[in-house]
Amino acid sequence: MIDPAWVSGLAAILFIIGLWGAFSRKNAIVVLMCIELMLNAVNLQFVAAATHWGDVTGWVYAVFAIAIAAAEVAIGLAIFLSMYGQHETISLDEVNLLKN
Amino acid sequence: MGSNQALDIKNKEFMLIGGLLIIVAGLMAFFPSLNESDTTVDWISLPLVGFPIIVSCILLAFASQESRARKEVLAVPIRLFTLVASMIPLAISTALFFDWLILVDWDLMYNEYALEKEYVWIETIGVSWHVGMDGLSFPMVWLTTFLVPITIITTWNEKDGATYHPLLLMMGGALIGVFVALDLFLFYVFWELTLIPMFFLILKWGGKDRRYAAQKFFIYTFCASVIMLLGLITLYFLQPEGSGAQYGTVTGRTFDMTVLFSNATAYNMGDNVFLGKDMQNVLFAMLMIGFLVKLPAVPFHTWLPDAHVQAPTGGSMLLAGVMLKMGAYGMLRIPIAIFPDAVVYYQDVIMAIGLISLVWGAIVCLGQTNLKKMVAYSSVSHMGVILLGIASMQPIGYAAALFMMFAHGIISPMLFAVCGAFKHHYHSMEIGAMRGMAKWSPYLAVYMMFAWMASLGLPLLAGFVAELMVMIAFWPEYGWWILLPGAVLAITAAYYLWSMQRTIFEGGDEGQPPESLNGETPPDITLSENIGMIILAIFTVIFGIFPFIALGMMDQWTVAFFEGVFNMGGI
């Protein structure tokens, strides 16, 4: 069995990649994917921790987190759609009517 | 002659005002003397504070719902009603004044309050509606009740009277609230409450720059008072926990001033000093900042000229007459009473600020070309006198400060009434824009000269007594620095006389009306302005020749204050 520590490390790396991607990419869909990456890192972490502690709750948490992520994607895509409808772009940099 | 038409008793308003004065006298007759009533009737809370505020709120709410045209129709009944309403506190406080003068056994001592009433308000943090009056607050209360109807009469014809006059009334109620509050929280509430009517008075009836002036006035004084509030809160938590009706159920502390005073006295007299010297000094400084800005003392004074120049006449009258005194009153009421050691520590600083205000205000006056601005700076200068009185550490100096507050409270409204009338009839505020006012407006010229003379401290007018007392108290403490207040006496005379020379006098036989009139003949003041100013003038003379009327209670108070706070003399 893989040591949970390695999994945790992977989760951390995934999380940082996700975070980095979230502010380095312009495309809203990609940013959404990066957010998903972050949430996946969370799932991994929960699972790893659950393994470490031998506690089943962690698995439950992970399942819930996946559900949350799914809801988030659903809502996110819907919002992006409405954004595209109005702004006809999906680039986050070009959507900046509201500022200051 | 233009001057005679003012005396034609054709105006119904004249008879009305006369009638109202009689009503005041009549009302006064009904108020029983204090000794019988002080335990049963609350003369302060509702009649003096609550009534004006509530009435004005109702009137404002009522008037604001009306259309513009209806408002103009309503203006006359509303201001009449406001005037009557403002007479009631005046009648009460005057009756109390007579009570004091005649019944000698009622002493307005320090920490012994007449008509004291206490109701629990916010139980959890120890706030109570605690009101009462002593020799410090009573003259100011009377002054406020006196000035509000005078102001209403003087600015009788102000536009949009349906909301203007109720605002003045509200202002009066809030000001009285400041003076009678014996609870720090209550004090602060009223302290800030006074800003709101004043803000609107400047904002809606002010001059060209009213937007800037109103905001500056509000923000400047608000900034200062929040620092004061921080000081108050810190003080609040530094007091020992206690229990009792005044103490908060949750915090175990109290905002009750009387408790604080007795604690301060008790702790400072014994070995157990509950605040360290530097703590006292810090708190004292924080509280003083709030009051110094309100006073205002140089260099925190720059809100005042702006506010005064832009404010309408009535606003200026109350602002200069009472609101500035809130600063001096607050100083004496809170920081000085609680931190006597800090007063000694800061004595020279207070003296320096007072001297700088005094001198700087006077010098800047001399360089002004705007009449109202000059008068505003002269207020700065005069308020410096109060600080000198405080710094002198003499009962006579403190009594002088009190009397200065009182006298300036009568004189400065007259100054601003004159400025207002000048602006009203000459459409200009420039000194030297015209010459020979005495030719067209003899009444205004006389009032102007009278007010100016009173302000420059002519003997037998109210302002002189305080200046003399301050100088007497000043000399043994600071010696030759007295040359500076002395020089200010001369400079004050210089700017007043110079401005008179260029307005009342000169002009040759033809006179030189200001350009702002476009060749029209300037009128003399209206009847209402005349009535307002003459009452102020009469009281200036009365308190100049018979200062003991007000000084008696002030003297009693200062002696008790020195014995109670500074532990000096007596006992």
Next chain:
Amino acid sequence: MEVEVFSTEFWQAFAPEAILIVGLLLIFIIPNLGNSKFRIPLTKVQVPWFLGGRRFSITGSPAIPGMLATATLFTALGMMVIESVDGNMDTTTVTSNGLVILQLDNFSRFFEILFLAAVLLASMASLDRIPAHTFSGKKSLEELYDNRRQADFYILMLTTAVGMCTVALAQDLFVLFVGLELASLATYVLVGFHKESKEGAESGVKYFIVGSVASGIGLYGLSLLYLEFGSLQLATIAANWADSTILGTIALGLVLVGFGFKVSAAPFHFAAPDAYAGANSPVAGVLATASKAMGMIGLVRVLLVIALPEGDTDGSAIWLYTLATLSVITMTWGNVAALGSTNPKRMLAYSSVAHAGYMLAALTAVGAWKWGEIEAPGDYAEAIVAAVLFHLFVLVAFKLGAFLVLGLLEMEGGASRLSALSGLARRDPLIGTAMFIFMLALAGVPPLAGFMSKFLVIAGIVSTSVGELWMNGTVSFSDLHWVWWLALAMFINSAISVFYYLRIGVVMFLDIPEESRRKPLPYGASIRMAIWICLVATILLGLSGDTLIDMCYRAADSLNLA
């Protein structure tokens, strides 16, 4: 009292929340009631099925969802208030498999009342703000849009309320987070609800993206906490916090970010002004009050319940300096940014950032109470928490009230320029005065509720810094704890803030209305009613806040901080 999930006692205790959910379901169902029939497969028998088909005219009225939602919220709120107003709330703990999931006590009930009050006021206002138009007659596109989304809007509102209640009740950090996500996801949609406008869509996107990232970070923090402690139960973590390693600290920081976004603490506040500006005003009001309170619950749970040092140890909390820095930055940033803002909604957003700063400062002070020799530290912490709760509650009155006034203005056009407010006092003196009073309350002018709340917060901070020093005899200024300076910072900030609040008043009372706004304000009975409620609360809670203060103390007491 401990109850199992879904037991009888559970339903008794959680009746108001159940009503919320029932109402939510009803809004799903009732508008969809119609004459549709279900054909049993393979037969020709048609059973009336009532869902879908041609809608009944009564139940299908577009006004129904709004009324339903308002009635539901009102009922639930009423029940909660009646239950808790006498102060004798029983603590009900919900357990499942040995895990404590929810706990109903004074603290959670307080927040539930707060949430429901805010959402109720917002839905009342929305009845006029997003009006339902009857079916008769021809409709403009705008009106059709309005009608179509009635149900959606109120479903989302109720969802938000349910999510927030969950947060208030949660005893497990993950449950707390699920509730937070539930509420957040609903608000993301609500913010972007005006998808016909560019601003609406944009604000939704920004709020969503930044919010998701923040909650992602927070969730990662939770997972690390779980890794550190093996449990996300509040009680468990709190008990073991003293032994935590560096991992715990990292996790704490990450969780802080998640909640920091919710309370819009700098520098996580960026999306807030944009979101408020794009959202419609009642929603923005909910974001600025209820949503902020939700984040504050999280902070209280994490910082005060979990991460405070043990009762008998010396030294201050680990997050003391962090939070102090955050609070000062937040309040200053909010106020300074608001100074020059010409969009009233953005200005209110920045002001809400500043208010977050004030509350963070208060929480900071709690972290300091271990520092001095305080005999009964619980009292101090309680006082501060109570002050924060008070502040959050009265914010509903005046901050939401201000947004509702803007909502009233939005009914006749936008409210995103200062000039929209010009001459408001002349057009409608009572609304103008109400707005001015809200502004004064925000600025903290006595005797309004805003002053009282700020006063309590500052008093809390000062009381901590002063502690029990007076018992030791002479107190000198250097003896005070440095959190005293936070109080000073707060004061300076509230002094700055007067400037922009007052500007609103000046514009309302002095300026001439815009060309297009020379007519009387739209009437809107329910939004006005909501504004009056806010106004009365603003004044009454300022003049006499004793009842509420007591409530706050009880709520803070039930946290068992000491």
Next chain:
Amino acid sequence: MSGSEIIDYAVLIPLLPFLAFPVILFLGRLFNGTPTWVKNVKEGGIIALVAMGASLILALSLIKEHMNKVGAANVFTWFESSWWNPETGSITTKVFGFGVYIDHLTVMLLFVAAFLCFLINIFSIGYMNTDPINDNRNHRFYAEFVLFCSGMLGMVLADSFLWLFIFWELMGLCSYLLIGFYYERPSAAYAAKKAFLTTRVGDVFLVIGLVMLWNLFDGTLDYDVLFNAENIAAVDSGELQLALGMMFIGAVGKSAQFPLHVWLPDAMEGPTPVSALIHAATMVNAGLYLVARMFPFFGAAEMGALSTLAIAIAIIGGITAVMAALIAFVQMDLKKVLAYSTMSQLAYIFTGLGSALWLANNGYDDLAAFAMGASLFHLFNHAMAKGMLFMASGSVIHEMHHAHHEVAHHGHDDHHDDHHDDHFDAQSMENMGGLASRMPITATAMFVGSMSIIGIPLIGGFWSKEGIIASAWKVALKEPIFLLPAMLVLIGAGMTGFYMSRMWFMTFAGKPKTEVAEHVHEQTPWIPIPLVVLTFMTLGAIIFAGMHAGHWLGDFESGHYTSFVDGIGYEMEHVFLNHDPFLMILTYVAIGLSLVLGPSFAMALYGGSLDGNQKAKPWMQWAINLSAKINKRSNFDNSAWANSSLANSLHKRLHFDDVYDAAMMKIVVGFAKLSAIFDTRFIDGVIKTIESTSQEASRRLRALTTGSARDYIMMTALGTLVIFMLLWGVA
């Protein structure tokens, strides 16, 4: 109780005029222009006269009662205040009361004040009410007039330096109002302001002096405490000298002495009765009265400790005496000559007082008493003579005005009542000449008055002036520094002779210089009455000379010469037959200077006979004839002198006014204007800068909200980092 005494009613003396003030003002406002008011009440003049008459009667009975005894009566307590004594630590109540105090000094000045006020009131009715320029404002004149009288009488009667000061200021106010009576004239407005401000400068020091004195004497300014020898001896004499010095500066301002003398000549802008009353006879004496009041301090203080102050007083007096006389040489305005003369004569009195104070402080009690008596006597003589001179000059001016009217009326019928379109100066002596025959009463009064001022033997001022000069020299023999004032007053005697004679001869002798002067004649009956009365007062000064020696000097208890004849004898001895040969010679030198040298020069320059058909009264005709003779004989050409730079600067009043004006306008006002700018630009600028800076900061801060969601995420990430750093920093 032994029944009420007259002193109990003494307070009515100032109170009656004080109450008349509002009455006249109010009635005047009400009835202005109605026939009754103009004809019967003389626009308020009669009301004033009644008040002044009542005051005079009361004053006379008071004087009679208290000729030989000190009296005091308390009137009311102005206010009370408390004082904390740092040494004892106790708080005591200090009373600021008002009362009446009468001693020899009061008696003398009270008489002067009440008497002259009354006479000048009579004169005013003649002078003011016939001048068309005064239409509609005479009630104002009388109101301010009675208010002034109230101030003067109050100051004399007051029982403390505090109330002395209060009334002193009241007089200052009235002086201001009355100088500015013709408010529409810029020159009057300027003069009024100048008078008030200049005296105010002195008053400031007076207040400071009073404050010091109050503190020195443990909280009182009442005479009966202050003049107690034990109290004085207990006080530190250095501080006492400072306090008294400060008070002296106040006196310098009020009595128009160098260097605060500039206001007095300009004050002649007021109506002539005002000049007569305020700026010659009464108010300017207030400073002298104040210094004279200090006498007990000098007597009782430490020997020689206050000498410096006494010398300073004398020197200031000496300088002013000569300076004012010099400027008077070149004045063409009748009233201005008199104004400078007033200044010069007051300076004499100051010198005399200085000598008296020095002598008193150095233990020469007898000599001090004599010097004091001489000074006060000169005050008396000068007040009478100068009041008379001013009234006479007023009469001249008044008639010149009328004559000018007539002439102008004959000239151009169409606009006859407009007397301001041409610039005829009715006050300039260049327009006069030869009036002796046309205005006999006036000329006589002027003649006698001038002689009194010059010090012609046996007339008025002679008796006192020689006493002053002699006293000054007596001190000079003991104290060398005193040679300066002594020398100056001696020279001044000759100069007085010159300018007074010059004035008289220019006005009354010679041929009329203008057409107007030919039409002058006396008409109104109100004017001559006071002139005649005062002429006889001046001529009879020897009577008072006897009295002064008996009663007006020193303390009553130690009065040296109680009999009237003794007094005259003593006076004679000191004036003509001094037993000290040096002083005797000196006296005759002084007589010679003032009698021979000064008038001779004046005659040589300005003398001349009248028109052929005109004849003056015999008692003046000889002088006119003499002057004509000397003038013809000498044929002086004084153009070189008239064009000299000294004459020029004398015309410019030795540049004092210019320098003061420049200092005021350029330095003080300039500094004030700069301060005003500093106040708005800098002190308020700080506030404005804070405001603009915060707006700028707000703009920059909001610029960070770029609108791009990516930036927000990055800030979130950065914030996370910051949090980590902060957490680690602690952990």
